[in-house]
Amino acid sequence: MKVSFQALSRHVDLSGVTPERLAEVLPMLGLEVESVHSFGLAPLPLVVVGEIVSFEKHPSADRLSVCRVDVGDGQPRQIVCGAKNFKAGDRVPVALPGTVMPGGFEIKVSKLRDVDSAGMMCSSEELGLGKGEDGLLILTPQKPALGTPLNKLFGAPDTVLEISVTPNRGDCLGLRGVARDVAAALDLPLKPLTVKTAAGLAAAPSAQDAFGFVRSTSEFCPYYTLRTLKNVKVGPSPDWLRRDLEAAGLRPINNVVDITNWVLLELGQPLHAFDAAKVSGGIEARPAREGEELVLLDGKKVKLETGICVIADAQRPLVVAGVMGGAESGVTNATTTVLLEAAWFRPGEIRRVARRLGVSTDSSHRFARDVDPAGVELASRLATDLLIELAGAEVVGPAVVVGQPPRADATIALPAGYVAAKLGTAVADADVTKAFQRLGFTVSPTASGFSVLVPSFRSDVTRPIDLVEEFIRIHGTDKVPAGRPVAPLPGDEDTRSSAFTRDVAGRLAGAGFTECCHYTLRDAAEVARTLGDAAAPQLALENPLTADQTHVRASLVPGLAAALALNVSVHADPRGLFEVGVVFRPQADGTVREFLAVAFAAPAESLVRSWKSREAFDVLRAKRLLSDVATLAGVTSARLSFGVATGGLWQAGHASSLVDRGRSADGACGVLDLRWTRSLGLKGSVVAGEFLLPRSAFAEALRIPRFEAFSSFPPATRDVAVIVPAATAAGEVLNRVQQAAAKAAGKEFALESVNCFDVFSGPGLPEGTRSVAFEVRWRHAARTLTDEEANRAMAAVIAALEKGAGWTIRR
Amino acid sequence: MQQQLAQLVATAQQEALAVASRAELEAFKARVVGPNGSLTAVMKGMATLSKEERPVVGKLINEAKKSVEELLAALLLKVEDAEIAAALGAPWDATLTGPDAPAGSLHPLTRTRERILASFRKLGFTVAEGPEIETEWHCFDALNTPADHPARDMQDTLYLPKSFRSADAPRKGDEALVLRTHTSSVQVRTMLSRKPPFRIVAPGRCFRRDAVDATHSANFHQVEGLWIDRNVTLADLRGVLDFFVKETFGADAEIRLRPSFFPFTEPSFEMDLRSPNLGRLSNRWLEIMGCGLVDPKVLELCGLDPNEFSGLAFGLGLERIAMLVHGIDDIRHFYNNDLRFLRQFA
Structure with a gap:
């Protein structure tokens, strides 16, 4: 969420706080600052208003114009310009020589294609005001005086902090919530929120209301309010409102829509405005009926899932509740009567529906994070104030309500000493009380500790442990000392599989092999090569992201073969490679089992030329190495039986499979299928081995060897x-x-x-x-x-x- | 007599020059000190001498005998040297590159993992492991992240089809199987199977449905820790993390706990690290891991009484730590397996 420093200042007095300081305070409250950038016109004293008195085509450049520009100093100056969107008499921003533009570029008196130019006329983007129209920023309609510094026309620059709000802090998806945390952290008072429209809700529409009924028959909408605003004049919003929306990254549309968006930014409560002329009969929050469809605001026509909550009139669905409005019932320039909705929808359902529709709107994002039920009516009144003030609206009476706020303030019994016990350090009761009060919680002592009343805007604080987090956020985590180390617990050991993982890597690295690490997700062809076409589909994912990562791996060997090929191609002189990791194998009983696998591979003949030749890495050395690996895993050579490896990764007649049925150990060693390795770009043969052991095998108790007497006579x-x-x-x-x-x-x-x-x-x-x-x-x-x-x-x-x-x- | 002995020694010295092999040495030895040797003959002559002459002659003979023995010893050394030279062949040129493969090396992720595990072992944490394909319950529900919880939006998950049956993670009911998104599922399995107190670290491979780029990877590795006992506190958490960071990044590294949110811990923090020894990342706060006290709800879901036990938990990304420690700028290096990368960590 984008937080404007100026907008935040409306809620808490930040006069003694710099934006830089704020950017340090927010993260320590749990509101991570992702970026900080300036918004609006930076101080540019040498950028002034000038008038283009006349202009002509550049003598030697078609795209340039030579302009005479008056900046009010009595001496029109010549400026060469590339823009096209002006006419003589237009007033535009002129950067005089000496100006350093927001991009760091300094304006100097210079020649452009041999023509003198004493300054630069500026576009919106060049001034750091964001991407506006193409060409110069035309100021003519505002009729500013010549020579006026541009900063006088624009307000003071603002700083916008982009914060990332964790899912538990829905309250900070409105400026008011962020301000509450900042006020608590800095121990500043929260400014009161003034709302003129009277509080109060009516149980049924009056005769003046532009709707005949309002009701909810959806379990996902327990609380719904609606009010009528008449004689609304739809038009553009005033500058301050447009500025606030733009600072928050929203595009101004018209005053009615802008007001609902502004209130959403301010309080975190989404609102919806209907054009009353397009609503027939009344409004009902109800389950969508089978076969119903709706054209959404973004123009997409969707089939509504039966049962999801829609806001409908007497005839048809108008809105996917809390997620997105319909194209037909929204406010347009022709609207005169507005129905203003403020409601509370079940967060889990909003999240589900939004995901289902594949959209995330400012509205759904907030409803999914549990908006404050107590803020529903307040938001409606604040928006009403602004509709009266900015759109000339007339109120016919209080909003009409159906249902009840689904939750209220929560009272938490906090046992004495609880906070200190969780922190592991002493804290004064007064400090605890003070921290909660700064957050707007009410604390009263009880016989066994405290009773803490948490307002409904903090739906995430419901238990004593949540209060510990609140305390530490305000008190400061740096005040918790580091506890002293404790002794290990007797008898605790690493799992044997992890010890094996470590030991076998050391063993193979010691034997001259370099450890690799490949992705678990592989393509279908590789798994089919390893397991055969019939078994491969058993390792497929439900929702792969890319076509080359559709299956979980069945073997580490293909990765190693590819790594050998890669390192040949980059002339990195590969020798032996190995990898330790989990692979997956379909079992006879239809399950898939995880195996801890160890694999190695090396070119049979060294690829590195040497003055002295060495013994080749042959199948017998591979077999030996594999037996060593098995022994490390607790499978002695005596238990292993070697057979003939058939097909797949292995070259027929030059490879062997091995098994230890007792422990479900599996494996193979020998020459890799030559056609395959050649296709990878490896010229000579590759000798490899792989040993697989299920995790369960490591769970067996370690056998402690018992001494057996031996003969002292010769054999x-x-x-x-x-x-x-x-x-x-x-x-x-x-x-x-x-x-x-x-x-x-x-x-x-x-x-x-x-x-x-x-x-x-x-x-x-x-x-x-x-x-x-x-x-x-x-x-x-x-x-x-x-x-x-x-x-x-x-x-x-x-x-x-x-x-x-x-x-x-x-x- | 004196002259005769001098002559004998001089002759022996002259003949010794020709001795080049063990056989010639033995023959020479026999000619001089053998039963019929020249020196032996003189010594036999002693018997004919008078009582007065004997000490004088005896002394002369002893001197000659000593000269001959020294000569024989020197000859033996010479012959042995010749034999050794013949056995060993030409001298070795130590500057020639050896033809054998150089020592292999561990992957930087393995090195980083082992270094991290070693520091936690010092604090009494032992390694636990669990399956990479997990049930949704172990991966999410037991960690206080039910299906409609917004925290599930925080990560995109890879699912296995309904038909997939895992021997290592049997389903309860019709829940889905996922490629685990964190090793917290190992924490769940530990809480379900062991009685506190325990301290475990769970290293392992995790998966997200992420497009691969310089900082994202379809699979990555975590090390997560869990300590369950009576009265485990935030101070304990700080103590453990402080120790780990100083072990891994040096004594001048410092940490801060920044409040954050995870469904399975309360309070929750991001632990930031600041160190003067991280190249261009020196002296600024870097997010390293998530941590907190185990949420009472998680203890309950895993069969532990939150009124009796409390715990702390933390989780870090192995790739992230390895990138910081070694100054690696692209996560894909770990999975490309270019030896020009891997050999840098030998």
Whole structure:
């Protein structure tokens, strides 16, 4: 809301306060100042009234005129001018040499295209008066004397403070409310508001009223007043009124409309004026009926939602109550009788309807923030005063009222010591009382503390805690001392997922990867690539803002691949990248689950040329890194099972998926789909990995390791090489060997490890097979194993592999 | 005898010059001090000497033996040096650029987050987390922001379709699911699941339906704090924030609490920061975070008795803090992932 310093001064004496000081006071009251700018003509002593005696075309510039201008010093001067909107004899503002214009430009005697020019004739915009008509500001109609300083024609400049009013402070959407806060803060008296029109409301229209009935049948309009004003002369508003509206950013229209707007700015109470000639029968606030339509003031024809509150006459809806007037029933230059509405509408409903219609008007903005019911009649009377004074209106009697004010002043019981207890510091009762009184609250002591009467204009103050805020606003937050730190609470720990987030980032950064951060919202194509076309729609948003941010992400890998491509294109020499963040995955049960994901990606071959070559980042290193990440998350490598990654982001045959079913861990590693990464502009292959764990997995209790005794005797070690079909996974062979070796140990001793130490295919092996060799290690808890025992066990393993699995042993 | 010994030592010194390998050293050693070595032979001759001659000759022999041992030790060093040089190859040029990737780095938002969390940990706050897709109840209603409340105009929210079912945030009834607009929903979940006293900080990603520009981002990060106990006061709030600001921005940073409005706190404040060390933003009040005492209505909605417990809450934008601390002028840098940006924070 735009607050004019001059207008505010009508409500509180600001003679000892500069606008700069006011701009410091308002924020500390909770009224944030967004901007401060001057309004009106700045002091410009060298800008005077001059008359264009004569003019001719510039000899060498079509668009310029050479004017002779008299500024009353007896010596007409020559000024070159580019404007077109004047004629000889016009009076205009002339900036004499030496003037510094509001934009900072200094006027000098100069030549314009070789013609002398001694000053500048000014437009409205050049003088800082806002965008007026094109060309010079023509002062001819006012007939000012030549040489009159322009500041004498215009009032003193004003300062306008644009303040942002929080949703709880509807009272500050009127100058009176802002003034109340300023008066309280500076401990100044609020000037009384003088209204001449008599107070009082009538229960029914009189014979002189220009409406036959007024009623409300809408639950959203509990309180409605309407009065008749006759013999209204619609015309332009006086300068002071136009100035006030313009200072507040409103466009003057005609005196009747301007008066309702002025009262809205003054008191925060929206009013509506109907042309009585266009109202048939009477006025009713009622629910809109099915199929009703209305052409709004802005020319838009809307279908009215059934049930919303409209102001209607006997035949049709005229206004969307509290939101926007209709085009047909408003005041025009032909209007002579005005019906003036002042009412109170339910804030939540006004907000809903305005949003639904996609409009926010000065009226709906205020009604949605709960206007003061006690101010409804006052606003009607203030507007009536002005209609009488400025439009010659005649009042036929009091306004007619239906319903009751929906709320009154509130009484709050404030227990003794409550304020101090909330502040955490001692405060004197007298200070508390004084602060409330400055705000216009009435304080009376009671047996248990205070009773505070809060006027209805402060709908946000209803509870003791609200009074604490009021006190601290006026008392000053700087008077609250900083409390002393307290000890941590025993047993409190960070959630494990957050500790993991931190640790895994450190682990990957330590391994040479650079952390990235991508948007969660992705386009449909990316999610479809990750999840497949069938599952992708499950991650779509209801109301995306842009076409490239329609889905929540299913994987961090596409972001990393794109970041690699970006950094290749800008020659930033990308190496490994990683990211930690939340991704979303559709589940078999139809839900979508959040996973904490960790992903990394790096070019397989370094993109950076070096004098010494290094080992490539291959799938095995990716697998290792992924296992490390899983271990940090509490999923040991032993729990992970690796399978074949299929399609999507991954290159078939060169990537692996991994799962830990127990904890719903998920993931993959390997080479990214080459066609895809090439399409991104990456020439070589990219190796990546991603590990996903649902939040619930982190909720499991941490297992505290228990000590197990181990043997002090040496192990027995035997090797076995198995020839298997080339397509048989090494993991399958390993499983078989492990099972057989464990079984061979029986209960007497134990299998300690099976380690793959060689994989071979080629000469000496049948076509289409490969040899996978393992070292098997057994150990006895209480003695050294004999050669015979180890040989016997190995024989059993070999038998199991040959007979059980049908594989050949390489001898 | 003296002459014989001198001759022996001189010969050994002459022969030593030719020793270049461990094998040659061993052969040389055998020739001089081995069982059949030249020095050994002289020493054996001692037995034939008279009682009077022995001390004189013995002294001479010892001197010769010492010379030979010194010679052998020097030879051993020479041979070892040669072996080490052979094993290690040519000397290393430390000025050559290493071929390995330089250390990676944490994202500036991660660094800023961890720095902030570390300062709150000192005050006994521990980290809590919650889902990014939330129910409207957890995101708004429980925070005293019902559907028709004008405060809901303050932010535009991204919704999930009616068909969307979240495993992490099950709906009650037919409420909508949203991408959370703040991490205050984590505060709600904490109040519902834990018994006071507790102090938590909730870092996390939040979403607004905002067009992306230099200061707006479709997603951003917050760190919110909540302290619930008996008798938590405004002085406690000031103490916590003062500590945080001095930790993050240095001892000469100062704060002020500017009254404001949030539906979930009463009284509510914007905390402004002023510091001499913020480049062109130095020495002026900068809005940093919202804060206040937890509104009694919120305590009630989250199952806590406002007559027994009170609390304080605060929330700040990670991007905003990181931009101030590092002098970053455009929020989009955080999400572009240009390494020329990211590497500046290594």
